[in-house]
Amino acid sequence: MSAVEIRELVKSYGRNGPLILKSLNLSIRPGEFTVLVGPSGCGKTTLLRLIAGLEEVTAGEIRMHGKVVNDLPPAGRDIGMVFQDYALYPHMSVRQNLSFGLQQRDLPKAEIEARIAEAAGLLGLTEFLERKPAQLSGGQRQRVAIGRALVKRPKIFLFDEPLSNLDAQLRSRTRVEIADLHRRFKSTSIYVTHDQVEAMTLADQIVLMERGRIRQVGTPEQVYERPANRFVAGFIGTPGMNFLEGEVVESKEGATGFRFHGMGERSAQTIRFALGEAPRGMTQADGRAVIGLRAEKIMMAEPSRGDIVARVSLLEPHGHETHVLAEVAPGLTWTLRVTGRVSLSAGDLIGLRFKRNDVHWFAADEEGERIDFDFLPTPKREISPPSVTYH
Ligand SMILES: Nc1ncnc2c1ncn2[C@@H]1O[C@H](COP(=O)(O)OP(=O)(O)OP(=O)(O)O)[C@@H](O)[C@H]1O
Ligand SMILES: [Mg+2]
Incomplete structure (x- = not known):
C-alpha cells in the first residue's frame, strides 16, 4: 500500500481562479524519499500544503496509508513539516520549540524529555537547548526546525526547501545529516528543492513539475539518462541538455539524415545516422524532430572532422573543468564540458563529435515527448576520441 497516493488532484485558489495543480497522479511508497523539483511557481509548495492539510483540495483525492484524508485537519495526518523559513517561535527556547507540538498531544513528560534529548543529540543541538532562536546561526535554526518535526515521530516528513538559506558548506553538511536521518528512521519523506545536487543525491524518486503538471517521475538515473521529454532533459543536469531542431530525411x-541550418561555410548541415541509429518513420509526421546531447557526451575535433561545426562564443572556467559555449546554429548556443583548461578563443570554429547512441530524440512540438526506439549499433561507425584536441 502506498504511504501517499494522489489521484487526479486539482487545485485552484478562489472560485474561478487559474488551475495551479492540473490533475496530478503520484504514488509514494512507505519509507521512500521523494524529491519535488521544477521552476519557480510550478506548484511544489502548493502540493506540499495540500498533503499537509494546510490547503483545501479543489478536486481529486489524497490518500495516506489507504485512507482518504481530504477532509482531515493537519493534526490528524501524522506528518511533520519543515519550512524554508524555519517558522520557529522566537520567544521560546530551543527546548520549548521542540516540545511545543508534543505537549499539545498530551504525551507523558518523561517521554517528551527523552525525545528532545534524542533529537538534540542527533542534530548537535544539546548545548543550545536553553537558547532562543535569535541566538542561533541559520544552520542551527534550520536544525531546530528539523528537530521539531523529528520529535513528533511522524509517519511522513514534508520538507519545503529546508536548506536554501544556508551557505554552501553548511548546506552540504545538513544534506548529509538529512540523508542519515532518513536511513535511520526510514520515514516517508517528500522534499522540495531547487538544488540539483540535493535532488540527485537524496532522492529515491524525483518528481519533475512544470506549470502545475507532473512531467516525469523516476529515479535520479532515469530522469538523467532517459528524460521523458524536452522539459525534463533541459531541467535536469548542470548544464541542461543541448538541443537542436531539424528536418529528418530518410534514404x-x-x-x-538530420538537416539543420548551422554555422560555418555551408549553413545547411546534415548529421548522418546509419540504419538502426535513429528512429524510423519520422518523415511520416511533419518530418521535424529535436535531438539532444548531454554536454559531457560531446567531443571537440577539428572543424572538418566534426558532426557539427560550431563557433566558440564564451569560455567559463569552473576550476576542475571548463564549460565551452559554442554557437551551433545562429542564436543557438550549446554548452560543452572540457576537463581542465582549454586554449580556445571566442570566434574559433570547432568541430563537435558524438556517438549516435548518446543522441536523445524528441518531438518538435511544444510537449516535446521523448521518441524511443531500439538502437541497433553498427560497429563501423564507433567513434574513437578525436585525434586532435585543444589544450
Ligand atoms: N494563496 C494563493 N492564492 C492564489 N495563488 C496562489 C496562492 N498561493 C500560491 N499561488 C500561486 O500558485 C502557483 C504555484 O505556487 P507555489 O508556491 O506552489 O510554487 P512553487 O513551485 O513552490 O514555487 P517556488 O519554487 O517559487 O517556491 C503560483 O503561480 C502562485 O502564484
Ligand atoms: Mg515554493
Whole structure:
C-alpha cells in the first residue's frame, strides 16, 4: 500500500481562479524519499500544503496509508513539516520549540524529555537547548526546525526547501545529516528543492513539475539518462541538455539524415545516422524532430572532422573543468564540458563529435515527448576520441 497516493488532484485558489495543480497522479511508497523539483511557481509548495492539510483540495483525492484524508485537519495526518523559513517561535527556547507540538498531544513528560534529548543529540543541538532562536546561526535554526518535526515521530516528513538559506558548506553538511536521518528512521519523506545536487543525491524518486503538471517521475538515473521529454532533459543536469531542431530525411536503405541550418561555410548541415541509429518513420509526421546531447557526451575535433561545426562564443572556467559555449546554429548556443583548461578563443570554429547512441530524440512540438526506439549499433561507425584536441 502506498504511504501517499494522489489521484487526479486539482487545485485552484478562489472560485474561478487559474488551475495551479492540473490533475496530478503520484504514488509514494512507505519509507521512500521523494524529491519535488521544477521552476519557480510550478506548484511544489502548493502540493506540499495540500498533503499537509494546510490547503483545501479543489478536486481529486489524497490518500495516506489507504485512507482518504481530504477532509482531515493537519493534526490528524501524522506528518511533520519543515519550512524554508524555519517558522520557529522566537520567544521560546530551543527546548520549548521542540516540545511545543508534543505537549499539545498530551504525551507523558518523561517521554517528551527523552525525545528532545534524542533529537538534540542527533542534530548537535544539546548545548543550545536553553537558547532562543535569535541566538542561533541559520544552520542551527534550520536544525531546530528539523528537530521539531523529528520529535513528533511522524509517519511522513514534508520538507519545503529546508536548506536554501544556508551557505554552501553548511548546506552540504545538513544534506548529509538529512540523508542519515532518513536511513535511520526510514520515514516517508517528500522534499522540495531547487538544488540539483540535493535532488540527485537524496532522492529515491524525483518528481519533475512544470506549470502545475507532473512531467516525469523516476529515479535520479532515469530522469538523467532517459528524460521523458524536452522539459525534463533541459531541467535536469548542470548544464541542461543541448538541443537542436531539424528536418529528418530518410534514404531507401534506411539511413537517416538530420538537416539543420548551422554555422560555418555551408549553413545547411546534415548529421548522418546509419540504419538502426535513429528512429524510423519520422518523415511520416511533419518530418521535424529535436535531438539532444548531454554536454559531457560531446567531443571537440577539428572543424572538418566534426558532426557539427560550431563557433566558440564564451569560455567559463569552473576550476576542475571548463564549460565551452559554442554557437551551433545562429542564436543557438550549446554548452560543452572540457576537463581542465582549454586554449580556445571566442570566434574559433570547432568541430563537435558524438556517438549516435548518446543522441536523445524528441518531438518538435511544444510537449516535446521523448521518441524511443531500439538502437541497433553498427560497429563501423564507433567513434574513437578525436585525434586532435585543444589544450
Ligand atoms: N494563496 C494563493 N492564492 C492564489 N495563488 C496562489 C496562492 N498561493 C500560491 N499561488 C500561486 O500558485 C502557483 C504555484 O505556487 P507555489 O508556491 O506552489 O510554487 P512553487 O513551485 O513552490 O514555487 P517556488 O519554487 O517559487 O517556491 C503560483 O503561480 C502562485 O502564484
Ligand atoms: Mg515554493
